[in-house]
Amino acid sequence: MSMWGVWLAMAAAQALSPAQYPSPVELAVSPDGARLYIVCQGTDELVVADTRANSVARRLKVGRVPKGIALGPGAARVYVSNSWDDTVSEIDAASLAVLRTLHTGFEPTGVITDRAGAFLYTANRISNDISVIDLASGKEVKRLAAGRGASYLTLSPEGRRVYCTHIYPNPGRYRTPPQSEITEIDTATQRVIERQRVVNAAGMFHAAFSADGRLGLIAQIRPKNLIPLAHVAHGWVFGNSLAVFGQGIDGVVQVPIDELERYFAMPFGVAVDSARRLAYVSSSGSDVVTVLDLNRLLAAIGTTEHRALANDLSAAARYVAARIPVGRNPKALALSPDGTRLYVANRLDDNISVIDTSSRTVTATIGLGGPRELTPERRGERLFFTAKYGFQGHFGCASCHIEATIDGLEWDLEPDGFGIDIVDNRSLEQVGETAPFKWNGGNPDLETECGPRTEKFFYRSQSYSPEELADLVRYIKSIPLRPNRYRLPNGELTPAQERGKAIFERTRKKDGTPIAEPLQCPVCHSGKYYTNRQLTDVGSGKPTDRSPLIDVPHLTNVSLTAPYLHDGSAQTLEEIWTVFNPRDTHGVTNDLAKDGLNDLIEYLKTL
Amino acid sequence: MKKLALPGILFVLLARTAAPQDMPRFRWENFTTAEGLPDNRVYSVCVDGARIWAGTDNGLALYENGKWRSFHPADGLAHRAVLYLALDKKTGDLWIATMGGLSRYSAGRFDTFNQLNSGLANDVVYGVAVQGEYVWTATAAGASRLNTRTNQWSLFNERNTPMYEIWTYSVSPGEDKVYYAVWGGGLLEYDVKTERWKDYNDPDGETEIVLYKDQGLIHEITTSVSYVNQIVWVATYFGASRYDGRNWRNFLDKDSGLPSNFLNQVKSVDGTRTWFSTDKGLAYFDGRNWATYRPALDTRRPEMLVRDAAGKVTSVPVDSAPVHHYTFGVDFQGDDIWVATAKGVSHGMRIHQEVTSNDHRRRDPGVLVGDRH
Incomplete structure (x- = not known):
């Protein structure tokens, strides 16, 4: 029996736990087109599909909640980011054995290697940075500052740049338009050399380049959060769109994929054909892959004022060539090397759609297993x-x-x-x-x-x-609770966290004066989720609020959820007290020195 | 022990072999607001390859491709007055100490940390340095250390160190130790392995009279520290000190080539070769000989003075000098040097002479002006 046959037999023998759904999110195709690698975040697996048979050939356990995949030079190695373990599994493509486990920043998502396979990069979603790992030693050699929610990495076709996109906007002043960035890393120096600002964009997802490197596309959403949501009927809530950049394009141009009366929500995956004629975009909220005619798209960019184009819901008619229905919650896209097939990861159907790019129809579906019955x-x-x-x-x-x-x-x-x-x-x-x-x-x-x-x-x-x-x-x-990165593995607290806990639980000020019970932290932030589920006035209400009474929020993973306060007016945990608690109405903090406040925050980060 | 011994050996070897005519000579190019600096009062310079950063009283300046451009609070800079700069050589990010907080400049983006939005101890940040994943700052309310991977701030002050004065002015980290110059509080040492702090103070107290020469730090009012190759150099307003982990050696204008005891910065190349930014010129010490570079204090003409180990002072004819004698700091660009002064930035381009010492002496004899300048 061939090795491939052995894998097929093993795949058939491997059974999934009934409670687990594979939930495919990321894809990669081998250079010969024979294999499709599928990252299944729900079952912590790398699944290998035989593209000739359109069936699963092998399943391989990786780390917890894998979210990214990259093929090394020559596709000899496969790298899978394990977002809950803060690691990358380095896998031998021939044997499908995990060779090494590489350590990264918090919640690695996107992963990519440079052309030579010398350095591996991971986009770390909750530490907002990019790990640079020397693949010779397997050690992280530097950490580059990215934008908030760094998530997806794309290598430019000539290999000189790595582009990082972010699912959250960068922190900005209160009630100002969101702004994201495209972080560009020079692969020769492993340094960030440019940050292209993308105004009005918040979530930016997969990026893809044309083979000649002259055109870049990024799936993105443009939230219009500064005006009342009532304007949904006017198209004024989200712009589901693409960021377009490259040669001959001035900066980053944002183009809608929505239509006047129909929206294509939550764009995520992008692919560009090798002839630079067509691009494909998955709309993960609309179960559709949109086909765009790139010549017509570039013509629209060249003839329309860019700001107007971004909000013109009639524009898509000029460059959308087709809409292809696929499975539920389509995420990553991958083209076969010859461009004849487009693979779509249908996360909530646990399968892969195989689209014939000439007929623009789904011609096959690769099932990934999982429970037949849907749980509530x-x-x-x-x-x-x-x-x-x-x-x-x-x-x-x-x-x-x-x-x-x-x-x-x-x-x-x-x-x-x-x-x-x-x-x-x-x-x-x-x-x-x-x-x-x-x-x-x-x-x-x-x-x-x-x-x-x-x-x-x-x-x-x-x-x-x-x-x-x-x-x-x-x-x-x-909804699963992501592991808290600030707790020590043994469950103990660091000295700073211990001191912070004592401040959180204190009943007296530093001078011995009793703190009134309603102002003691654990009174409102009590119980398993650190909320007493009551309304209270902590003095952070604004004149534009109808009531000063605020629902006490839970504090789970609170360090990840900036901005803070009921209206998001505090950009950081520190500002809750340094800016918005001048009269000690949101707990007593004004007797604390700066190091005491820092300790309190170190403790809060563990919750 | 080996690490301790090497710089000491270098120090002795250099002291025996160097000659006054071998002191580095420069052709100085000067930059002021006329050339595009946002302000002439320049507190700090920082070399990043071919790029030069300058921290001025009115913004951050970048010299690139022959032009200066400026960054101001409107661009995201924490405050207009930029006091010190430190480059993260791994990432290329620039850390910027200002009178209104700490900024990071990374590929066009400013991120600002201040005492309201972060754990930074105080908005008046005099010094900053990068040590791996840590960024150390010297503030008017003690030391702050940011772990850039976890965003944890650790504060060091009178409550958890021997820092009886919290006005920290300068920080210089090595792999094993971190040193702080504490204005009025001497020198503070942090041991990376033990996480313990130790202070070094003037054995004769705060008096400006040196009672115990070479028995300890020369003065409590320290302004700058430089830790290289296990050698600590400390600048004070009353002279300089060198400490090799065992012995102290102190330098005053009256018994060294320092042009002044009022030192704004000390920066060592290798523990021996060291530069001093003073109110009366830029000084260099090679372990034996001293050189001073400045416009003459009286005539304003370019001046280079060399003082040998015997105390003989020679004036070397030069046709250029740093833009002003009041100097704040230096940074190195290969053999070149960049200088922050009260009247602009100066670029000292090293003049390499391919002549023997005798040839050099014959063609460029210099002028003997006395035992001391």
């Missing part, structure tokens, strides 16, 4: 990530809660006038047991929060059925 949580997950319930399919839960997290923005949600009741986008990890909901506690349970409230204020269309709503709530309550 899985059904709810599908609801969470689809945009079909929003007005004209404009957006869904995951448009703001990107990959079930946050978007780093503050929003003007309700039709109460401009700038009234601004709200921070809260984390959903462990949110389920922290009722009531909404910044002012106005929604007693998640069913209200996600049902009538979402229908009325957000989607502006008939929303979920009662059964669907129950599933959605089940999913939200099951």
Whole structure:
């Protein structure tokens, strides 16, 4: 039996745990086109598919929640980033054995090697940086500052640059347009040499280049969070779009893929054919792959004022060549080397669509296994990530809660006038047991929060059925809790965290004066999730808020969820107290020296 | 022990072999607001390959491809007054100490850390240095250390170190030790392995009279520290000190080639060859001989003075000098040197002479002007 046959037999023998769904997110095709590598974040696997048979050939366990893949030079090595382990698995492509486990920054997502295979780069989503790993030694040799939510890496075709994109906008002044960046690294020096600012962009996802390197495309969303969400009917909530840059293009031009009455939400994957004629974009909230005619796209860019183009919902008609329906929540795209086939990772269908690029139809589907029955949580997950319930399919839960997290923005949600009741986008990890909901506690349970409230204020269309709503709530309550990077492996606290804990729990000021009970941290931030689920006035209300009473938020992974306070006006944890607590109304902190406040924050980072 | 011994040996060898005519000579090119600097008062210079950064009283300046351009608070800089600069040689990021916080400049983006939005101890940041993943700062309220990988700030002050005065002015890290010049508080040493602090103070207290020569730090009012090859150089307003881990040696204008006891910065090349930025010129010490570069204090004409080990002072004819005698700091670009002064930036381009010492002496004899200048 050939090695390939052995793998097929082993693949058949390997059974999945019934509770696990493969959830494919990333793809890579071998240079000969025979293998398709599939990263399955739900089952912690690298799955290898035989592209001739369109079937799974082998499954390989990697680290927890893998989210990125790269092929080394000659595709002899495969690198998979394990986002929950802060590692990369280096895999021998011939034997599919894990050779080494390389250590990275926090939550590595995108991974890439340089042309020579000398250095490996990972985009670290929650440490907001890029690890540079010397592949000879296997050691991280430097850490480069990226933007917030560094996530995806692309090597330019000639190999001189690595481009990093980010799922969150960079921190900015309160109530100013979001701004992301494209971070460019020189592979000769392993240094960041340029940061292209992308104004009004928040989430930026996969990037792709034409083979000649003259054109770059990035899937992105343009949230319009400074105006009331009531303007959904005017197309003014999200611009699902592409960032286009390269030779002959002045800066970064943003072009919509939406249409006047139909939106293609949450663009994620991008691929460009080798002839630079066509580009493909997956809309992960709309279950569609859009085909763009690049000549027509460049003509539109060349003849239209760029700012107007970004918001022109009629523009897509000029360059969209086709829309190809695929499976649920399509993520990464990969073209076969000869360009005849396009593979699409359908995360919430646990399969791969194989598109014939000439007929632009799905000609085969590669199933990845997993439970046949859908749990309520899985059904709810599908609801969470689809945009079909929003007005004209404009957006869904995951448009703001990107990959079930946050978007780093503050929003003007309700039709109460401009700038009234601004709200921070809260984390959903462990949110389920922290009722009531909404910044002012106005929604007693998640069913209200996600049902009538979402229908009325957000989607502006008939929303979920009662059964669907129950599933959605089940999913939200099951959103996995990412490991906290600030806790020591043995569960103990560092000296600074210990001191911070003592400050958090203190009942007296430094001079011995008792702290009134309502001002003691653990009174409001109490219980398993550090919230007493009550409303309280901590003095951070603004004149534009209807009420000074704020729902006490839970503090799970609080260090990852900036900005802070109910309206996102505090850019950092420090500002909660240095800027917004002048009268000790949000706990007593003004008797603390700076090192005491630092200790408190070190403790909060462990929660 | 070996590490300790090598610079000492170099020190002795250089002291025996160097000759006054071998002291480095430069052709000076000077830059002021006329050439594009945002301000003539320049506190710090920092070399990044072919690029030169300058911290001025009114913004950060970058010299690249023959032109200066400026960055100001409107661009994201923490404050207009830029006091010190440090380059992370691995990443190319520039760390910027200002009167209003700490900034990082990385490929066109400024990130600012201040006492309100971060764990930085104080917004008045006099000094900054990079040590691997750590960024050390010297602030008006003690030392702050940022772990750039975890964003943890660690503060060091009178509560957890022997720092009885918290006005830290300068920081110089090595792999094993980190040294702080504490203005009015002497020298502070942090042991990386033990995480313990130790202070070094003037054995005769704060008096300006040196009672115990070479028995310790020369003065408590320290302004700068440079730690290279296990050798610590300390600048004070009352002379300089050198410490090799065992012995102290102190330098005053009256018994060395220092043009002044008022030192703004000391920066050592290798523990022996060392540059001093003073209020009366830029000084260089090669372990035996001294040189001073400046416009003459009286005539303003370019001046280079060399003082040999015997105390003889020679004036070497030169046709250029740093733009001003009041110097704040230096950085090195190969054999060249860049100087921050109160009246602009100076670029000293090293003149390499391919002549023997005798030829050099015959063609360029210099002028003997006395035992001391």
